Amino acid sequence: MAEAATELLTTADGRPLKAALAAAQSRAKRRAFLLVLPLLLFVLLTFLVPIGYMLKRSVEHDGFSSSAPALDAWFTENPGFDPANPPEEAYAALVSDLARMQVEKTTGMAGTRINYTVPGTISLFKQGAREAKDLVAPFKESLLALDPEWGKPALWRGMSAASSPYTAEFYQVASDRKLTDDGWARGGDKDRIYLYLFFKTFLISGLITVICLLIAFPVSHLLATLPMAKSSLLMILVLLPFWTSLLVRTTSWIALLQEQGIVNDLLVGIGLISEDGRLTMMYNMTGTIVAMTHVLLPFMILPLYSVMRVIPPSYARAARSLGATSWTTFRRVYLPQTLPGIAAGSLLVFILAVGYYITPALVGGADGQLISNLISFHMSKSNWSLAAAIAGMLLVAILLLYWLYDRLIGIDRLKLG
Amino acid sequence: MTVEPRNDAFVAFEHVQKSYDGVSLVVKDLNLMIGKGEFLTMLGPSGSGKTTCLMMLAGFETATHGEIKLDGVNINQVPPHKRGIGMVFQNYALFPHMTVGENLAFPLEVRGMGKDEREAKIRRALDMVQMGAFANRRPAQLSGGQQQRIALARALVFDPKLVLMDEPLGALDKQLREHMQFEIKHLHENLGITVVYVTHDQGEALTMSDRVAVFNDGRIQQLAPPADLYERPENSFVAQFIGENNKLLGTIEELSGDKALVRLATGELIDATAVNVKEKGGKTLVSIRPERVEFKPEMMPPGAHTIDAEVVEIIYMGDILRAVLKVAGSDDFVMKMRNTLGQTKLVPGQKIKVGWHPQDARALDP
Numbered sequence: 001m002a003e004a005a006t007e008l009l010t011t012a013d014g015r016p017l018k019a020a021l022a023a024a025q026s027r028a029k030r031r032a033f034l035l036v037l038p039l040l041l042f043v044l045l046t047f048l049v050p051i052g053y054m055l056k057r058s059v060e061h062d063g064f065s066s067s068a069p070a071l072d073a074w075f076t077e078n079p080g081f082d083p084a085n086p087p088e089e090a091y092a093a094l095v096s097d098l099a100r101m102q103v104e105k106t107t108g109m110a111g112t113r114i115n116y117t118v119p120g121t122i123s124l125f126k127q128g129a130r131e132a133k134d135l136v137a138p139f140k141e142s143l144l145a146l147d148p149e150w151g152k153p154a155l156w157r158g159m160s161a162a163s164s165p166y167t168a169e170f171y172q173v174a175s176d177r178k179l180t181d182d183g184w185a186r187g188g189d190k191d192r193i194y195l196y197l198f199f200k201t202f203l204i205s206g207l208i209t210v211i212c213l214l215i216a217f218p219v220s221h222l223l224a225t226l227p228m229a230k231s232s233l234l235m236i237l238v239l240l241p242f243w244t245s246l247l248v249r250t251t252s253w254i255a256l257l258q259e260q261g262i263v264n265d266l267l268v269g270i271g272l273i274s275e276d277g278r279l280t281m282m283y284n285m286t287g288t289i290v291a292m293t294h295v296l297l298p299f300m301i302l303p304l305y306s307v308m309r310v311i312p313p314s315y316a317r318a319a320r321s322l323g324a325t326s327w328t329t330f331r332r333v334y335l336p337q338t339l340p341g342i343a344a345g346s347l348l349v350f351i352l353a354v355g356y357y358i359t360p361a362l363v364g365g366a367d368g369q370l371i372s373n374l375i376s377f378h379m380s381k382s383n384w385s386l387a388a389a390i391a392g393m394l395l396v397a398i399l400l401l402y403w404l405y406d407r408l409i410g411i412d413r414l415k416l417g
Numbered sequence: 418m419t420v421e422p423r424n425d426a427f428v429a430f431e432h433v434q435k436s437y438d439g440v441s442l443v444v445k446d447l448n449l450m451i452g453k454g455e456f457l458t459m460l461g462p463s464g465s466g467k468t469t470c471l472m473m474l475a476g477f478e479t480a481t482h483g484e485i486k487l488d489g490v491n492i493n494q495v496p497p498h499k500r501g502i503g504m505v506f507q508n509y510a511l512f513p514h515m516t517v518g519e520n521l522a523f524p525l526e527v528r529g530m531g532k533d534e535r536e537a538k539i540r541r542a543l544d545m546v547q548m549g550a551f552a553n554r555r556p557a558q559l560s561g562g563q564q565q566r567i568a569l570a571r572a573l574v575f576d577p578k579l580v581l582m583d584e585p586l587g588a589l590d591k592q593l594r595e596h597m598q599f600e601i602k603h604l605h606e607n608l609g610i611t612v613v614y615v616t617h618d619q620g621e622a623l624t625m626s627d628r629v630a631v632f633n634d635g636r637i638q639q640l641a642p643p644a645d646l647y648e649r650p651e652n653s654f655v656a657q658f659i660g661e662n663n664k665l666l667g668t669i670e671e672l673s674g675d676k677a678l679v680r681l682a683t684g685e686l687i688d689a690t691a692v693n694v695k696e697k698g699g700k701t702l703v704s705i706r707p708e709r710v711e712f713k714p715e716m717m718p719p720g721a722h723t724i725d726a727e728v729v730e731i732i733y734m735g736d737i738l739r740a741v742l743k744v745a746g747s748d749d750f751v752m753k754m755r756n757t758l759g760q761t762k763l764v765p766g767q768k769i770k771v772g773w774h775p776q777d778a779r780a781l782d783p
Contacts, residue, residue, distance in 0.1 A: 314508060314510040318504065318506055318510035320498045321475055322575070323524050324498055324523070324524075324527045326498075328527055329498075
């Protein structure tokens with residue numbers, strides 16, 4: 001019996017069944033493919049290409065390598081040179097490149113590239129390029145006479161790394177590591193900018209997710225159990241924020257929470273706080289948390305609602321009839337069944353929060369900035385590669401989270417409404 | 418219809434009323450006594466109030482007025498989880514995130530029962546429904562019939578004295594349903610529990626119950642054992658709702674005791690048994706079961722009135738033949754004939770005379 005089942009089945013005229021099936025379906029498949037083709041191209045163009053480009057920028061920068069060909073060539077020939085004491089030929093190559101930069105006006109570009117890893121080098125390069133044509137051999141002495149900084153091992157390490165357009169140095173910087181005379185090392189406490197902000201961003205996002213969950217759970221339950229007419233009205237209220245500009249919503253929180261704002265006025269008015277004791281709830285972390293919770297709440301409510309709506313009330317009734325108190329019923333019967341919704345909503349809110357930019361920028365002040373604001377800062381300073389490296393790390397972190405979610409809960413159980 | 422409260426009733430509804438909107442009553446003055454160990458079925462069309470009654474008994478709905486007593490104690494204010502009533506739901510309501518064993522353990526765990534005792538009880542309950550091998554499955558891995566058995570086992574595992582069943586067989590196919598009807602019936606007999614069963618399937622009600630309460634419009638129309646319900650309906654709703662019935666509209670010509678002579682609209686006279694008609698000259702609806710209609714003179718009781726009929730159609734149904742007749746102006750009068758070897762073959766257009774025993778023609782309210 002089992003052998004008969006594995007035997008190759010054929011159609012009446014002897015063709016293999018699989019081939020016949022494929023032929024019969026090929027037309028439908030082709031048509032289906034053509035239908036999704038525009039979307040596929042759109043996703044490719046607007047999603048995969050930009051992300052790929054961003055990731056490429058995070059490991060690629062030819063600002064130095066393209067403007068210093070002589071030094072490039074020398075670094076290629078002498079990969080094992082001693083950065084503490086480079087030979088005369090290296091200095092000669094450097095001086096000829098500096099002279100060339102002056103002519104081609106690429107000093108700024110090259111200096112900026114080195115400046116990313118060795119701060120303070122733009123001015124050094126500018127001065128060197130100006131004087132390069134007047135320098136005479138031996139170039140090591142004459143260049144060091146111009147500025148002893150030229151002999152710093154860290155500088156030579158930086159130039160050596162920058163002589164290739166491809167580098168992982170931006171990721172080193174984004175992980176709070178510093179290029180020292182002895183190579184890359186962990187930075188001091190005052191340099192802990194990026195990892196600290198990553199940590200803070202994840203913590204705040206987690207907090208916002210928890211607050212959203214606590215607020216959204218009862219609301220979703222109400223939405224799922226109210227009669228249709230009332231739940232529709234409530235649903236409009238939930239969706240209302242989607243129809244209002246993000247900017248308007250955020251600024252209205254400013255109007256509410258700022259020191260001369262409505263909430264503080266009210267608290268002073270009823271005598272709960274004194275005029276001098278007005279609470280600072282805006283332009284700090286509190287402002288970021290409050291405004292972002294408000295903005296992201298619908299993303300928690302909708303998946304929860306979609307899961308709760310299809311849980312029949314008979315489960316709770318069954319549990320009650322079997323002798324469970326209402327709390328036990330909630331904990332052991334209702335809550336476990338809402339888990340796919342909780343997981344989906346939390347994942348959605350958390351990922352959105354981690355990458356959120358506009359709200360912390362508007363209401364966060366100095367204290368309430370998140371990692372995205374730093375990415376935006378570096379982009380505005382034209383340090384695209386570092387911005388891309390931070391964004392790349394963020395992407396990896398999110399993908400890790402996604403993987404973890406898949407392992408723990410299963411992506412197929414995700415319900416997004 | 419008022420039933421005086423009996424002290425020995427295990428479950429008692431006393432003057433219970435229920436309104437959801439404060440405007441209309443879904444249950445109107447319900448009085449119902451259910452004895453210990455009884456299998457009582459609430460039967461009725463949807464919206465007749467039967468499920469509401471069951472929900473009030475389970476504690477998921479509160480009675481707007483009146484008292485519900487369980488074993489002599491008023492339970493109006495007792496929350497559902499303290500009533501100790503087992504319940505089987507229409508969609509089984511097995512917890513999908515728990516295995517069969519965990520589902521059965523649930524009522525025992527919330528009662529704080531020890532692990533060993535729990536295991537023993539779960540085993541016994543599963544064996545009782547012949548599902549012993551399925552303790553580690555999830556409900557989604559079971560067929561409808563198997564889920565049904567598990568739901569039954571879960572409702573019985575904590576030894577409730579009263580079990581409520583809300584159309585538990587509604588989702589099963591016909592064969593399985595009939596099989597489960599007998600299983601539930603046998604469980605009831607073996608365990609000696611009291612069962613209140615809600616259904617809209619009259620066949621189910623007649624097969625399983627000790628007594629059936631027919632609901633309509635928020636009232637019990639008749640409360641009787643299945644045979645009485647079928648053979649002696651007390652009003653025209655019950656006559657129409659239970660089984661098939663021919664109805665003939667007429668006027669009471671003579672009335673003596675429970676014997677009535679009815680003149681049909683078309684002038685023919687027929688014999689009937691007066692059930693809830695009071696006076697001569699009153700309108701009445703005479704109802705006759707199709708299987709009690711006879712067309713062979715030798716089968717009719719002597720002196721019975723016969724009326725003319727014309728065969729409209731013969732429908733072959735296997736075990737029976739169904740003849741649609743034109744009788745007294747209506748052309749949907751049905752007569753059922755057993756499909757025996759020597760059965761007379763009727764053909765459409767054939768003129769015959771039909772009659773019945775006066776006991777089988779019940780003159781009811783119009």
